[in-house]
Amino acid sequence: MLLREVEYAKPASVADALSALAANDGARALAGGQTLINVMKARAASPDVLVDLNGLEELKGIELAGDGTLTVGAMTTYTELVASAEAKARPILGEVVATIADVQVRNRGTIGGNVCANDPTNHLPPLMAAIGARFTIAGASGEREVDASDFFLGVYLTAVGPGELLTKITIPAGKHDGFAAITLGADGTCIANAAASLNGSLRIALGCVDAVPVVVEPDSTDAAAVRAAVQQANLDPPSDVHASAEYRAHLAEVLAVRAAQQAQERN
Numbered sequence: 269m270l271l272r273e274v275e276y277a278k279p280a281s282v283a284d285a286l287s288a289l290a291a292n293d294g295a296r297a298l299a300g301g302q303t304l305i306n307v308m309k310a311r312a313a314s315p316d317v318l319v320d321l322n323g324l325e326e327l328k329g330i331e332l333a334g335d336g337t338l339t340v341g342a343m344t345t346y347t348e349l350v351a352s353a354e355a356k357a358r359p360i361l362g363e364v365v366a367t368i369a370d371v372q373v374r375n376r377g378t379i380g381g382n383v384c385a386n387d388p389t390n391h392l393p394p395l396m397a398a399i400g401a402r403f404t405i406a407g408a409s410g411e412r413e414v415d416a417s418d419f420f421l422g423v424y425l426t427a428v429g430p431g432e433l434l435t436k437i438t439i440p441a442g443k444h445d446g447f448a449a450i451t452l453g454a455d456g457t458c459i460a461n462a463a464a465s466l467n468g469s470l471r472i473a474l475g476c477v478d479a480v481p482v483v484v485e486p487d488s489t490d491a492a493a494v495r496a497a498v499q500q501a502n503l504d505p506p507s508d509v510h511a512s513a514e515y516r517a518h519l520a521e522v523l524a525v526r527a528a529q530q531a532q533e534r535n
């Protein structure tokens with residue numbers, strides 16, 4: 269289906285982008301367009317103005333600090349993450365984005381677009397929740413930083429409000445992580461997924477079972493402990509053509525155990 273007519277702005281700076289977003293209630297940021305253009309074609313979204321963030325160098329790049337903290341610009345693509353020597357400081361990042369869809373999507377899709385879309389089937393919301401990412405949001409009144417529990421608010425809904433932009437994601441040091449998913453075909457959309465981080469205490473974030481990642485913190489990576497923690501979360505996942513609620517709840521347990529074991533093996 270063809271796009272409806274839409275205004276297009278290509279700002280030269282983040283400040284100009286914020287002005288363009290603030291000037292029109294119907295303005296939306298355009299990152300890789302791999303979700304937004306598709307929902308526009310399907311008439312599920314109909315912005316008046318697209319504010320194209322491509323070309324804003326301020327929103328790109330991956331920096332590694334001396335303590336192992338990574339700072340990733342919102343407009344960094346999956347392909348750039350996979351290729352980055354700095355991003356290998358947190359190996360799970362490149363490993364997971366390398367499995368998203370196909371090379372075309374990975375060349376265009378951005379880490380910022382993925383989390384701002386907050387599609388519950390996306391790979392990155394649970395990964396960011398498990399590894400303790402922090403999100404920097406810029407708006408007319410300046411910048412603020414929020415953690416994952418305050419960032420992901422609902423289906424397609426995040427703490428990035430109207431007139432605001434996600435500018436960067438800060439990821440703490442750590443190597444002991446895991447990720448497991450059941451997908452529709454190889455590298456396809458997730459039916460269920462789980463990300464685990466064992467850098468200090470164990471944190472597991474479950475994806476596709478609720479509007480936002482569900483975080484559980486079992487006492488150990490022991491399979492029984494992980495299963496018990498997932499059961500105590502009283503999941504009420506959606507049913508759809510791909511999986512019933514019961515099957516998704518079952519997968520959440522299985523995948524949580526796999527992700528935790530992977531994190532343990534890297535310890």
Ligand SMILES: Cc1cc2nc3c(=O)[nH]c(=O)nc-3n(C[C@H](O)[C@H](O)[C@H](O)COP(=O)(O)OP(=O)(O)OC[C@H]3O[C@@H](n4cnc5c(N)ncnc54)[C@H](O)[C@@H]3O)c2cc1C
Nearest residue numbers: 297299300301302303304377378381382384390391434457
């Ligand atoms: C065929 C196909 C298969 C896919 N499979 C998967 C998959 O298996 N797993 C997965 O995780 N993803 C998958 N995706 C989605 C893909 O990863 C998208 O790239 C991602 O969801 C959105 O990133 P984007 O950069 O394309 O953002 P866009 O589509 O440009 O934007 C998405 C939303 O975020 C907002 N936004 C973007 N950047 C910012 C910012 N910096 N500040 C504020 N708001 C912003 C936009 O306004 C828009 O509302 C798939 C996409 C396609 C086309």
